[in-house]
Amino acid sequence: MTADHQGFATRAIHAGQAADPRTGAVVPPIYATSTYKQDGVGGLREGFEYSRTKNPTRQALEECLAALENGRHAFAFASGLAAEDTLLRALLAPGDHIVFPDDAYGGTFRLFDKVAVKWGLEYTPTKDSHVDGVRAAIQSNTKIVWLESPTNPLLNISDIAAISQAAHDAGAIVVVDNTFASSYLQQPLNLGADIVVHSTTKYMGGHSDVVGGALVVNDDKLAETLAFHSNSMGAISGPFDSWLTLRGIKTLAVRMERHCDNAERIAEWLTRHPRVTRVFYPGLEDHPGHEIAAKQMRRFGGMVSFQVSGGEEAAVEICDRARLFTLGESLGGVESLIEHPGRMTHASAAGSPLEVPSDLVRLSVGIEDADDLIADLTQAMGDRH
Template sequence: MTEGFSTRAIHAGQPADPVTGAVVTPIFATSTYLQDAVGEMRNGYEYSRTKNPTRLALEECVAALEQGTHGFAFASGLAAEDTLLRAICSPGDHVVIPDDAYGGTFRLFAKVASRWGLDYTPAPVSDVDAVRAAVTSDTKVIWVETPTNPLLNIADIEALAELAHEVGALLVVDNTFASPYLQQPLTLGADIVVHSTTKYVGGHSDVVGGALIVRDAKLAETIAFHQNSMGAIAGPFDSWLTLRGIKTLAVRMERHCDNAERIVDWLSGRADITHVLYPGLTEHPGHKTAAAQMRRFGGMVSVRLRGGEQAALDLCNRTKLFTLGESLGGVESLIEHPGRMTHASAVGTPLEVPGDLVRLSVGIEDAEDLLADLSQAFGD
């Protein structure tokens, strides 16, 4: 019998410690391990860049949550992305990326990987035909976020997986906004799942990390080689913090979604807002796809303000419970201006986000207090 999500979150990769019986995975703060003889390692532990028990517990847990077979934990989401690109691409290869990708991901492609010889084309990942048109004979990867950051567009994972495999490419899905609780792309045909575990997976704004999850053994072997060779691994304390956050992922996501839906209802129809971007709205162009592939619609909400960029900046500066700050997915609510903050690297490019856009990461506080904070920030 397949165990439920919350059971896997609490137990996968985390048996009681065999020496002490501790029910929480210990922090193995060690760099090296005793060998019984030259080349005779205990359970494969040689050096902690290669393998650490605390990191291994996290890697097994995230793999179980995404219904994958192999997980890899990194020092950040971008460390995971960089390692993946080096593992599966070569100079001269081409990647299709979202035309509203996370600013850090865009910067990685535009300012780092392009200098290494990797080509890329932005495309609206919610439009399968547009993605197909962006594919070239050198395309090795179709890279999508769903929902996207920050415009909350929805990609049809199953359809894009079919397209990727048709052209001999891999489908990579950044599942950070949804979390493994709301969506499991590997079950829909994706080849690789990427997470910034800094966000919902860790969930408490106290750790930075990233993860890759796959099902294919050969692909896992390639990623493992590059993880060890490049060395951007998650440390044992960061791994422990992330594991602690994972245990409550399901209950946190339910509250994030509950609060987001309350806020979306309140925002919808306001005269000072031109667009509320949330896949749970029936008028959202990706609503049907999101409903088919997600458990619920998440805790991220974006709005566009009628007063333009200045109105957006004013709203960000006036909230009190919504903390003005970058990142997302923590228990506390955050507000930001993507154009000047998380997506500043895209200014002046085709991926530049609208100046009137504000992004909300809705936390798990009492919804009434969050609504009161937004009301005073709008000047009601």
């Protein structure tokens, strides 16, 4: 069976990770080297000359990432934002315009609004994550339609196939931040997107012990442009970080199944809690994006957000009272996390069109026993046992 026809879990374990030909080691080595011996001037061994340009450990990770997204080319970076910054500088020029969701990750908004606008980027946040809203926001100078699906932190769903068609009709390319879904639950390139972005820090690494990012594409010319800028800007993933991410990916399929199992139980429990005024989870049938999510995702993910009665102080109190849910930023690790987006991950969006509700709590549901997680939320809510 060829790699193209292998199942996801098989590719996660084997793509780019053949046994070492010299020793037979089944795990790719950490090539902690900055440079490589050349066999005469210009005589490179398999194209390796300097590790900013190419490193065997990073190459193994990139081959695996491409295989998991059904892509042809992948590039691994020092962080998700390093990947995004490289993408913007590679593809845009002063005066170009981006359309993106108005509840995107706060760090992405900060990069657009506080950094990229200084060199001439224009952007429009759109409230409508469906095709009509995106089409209305596209301008003559729009070069990129940027999607998150599900979004961070309100878990809105975009119809990636329909929006990709509308963007392409207008001459724009589509970038999908696939961090919340992970490659296991969703492959945007299959749905018509041009570029997939990951913060590999999250579900791909999966253990809260490494920071990284990635871009995955199919188009050869686009890949050539990204490769040039990746090398020129230099925000690449180091060999040890690449190795840790690759190690995490091996268990992505089984981890995501448990994340989804637990999140589904917690979301249902939250819908019945008297202090909860709204639950955001695409697996709930009353979620406005449920049908689209069911069509383009394998399952509905491990992220759950909810609003509570009592406003901001009540939401903060719940976060502070949690014990098994660790109060912390980030997501996608095996341990469960809780946070207040308005004061934490999305503080940079305060006062902007991307400001999140002050009574919102976000959960990254881990892979612990679901009963224990629900018991912790019960006491965090102030319920008596």
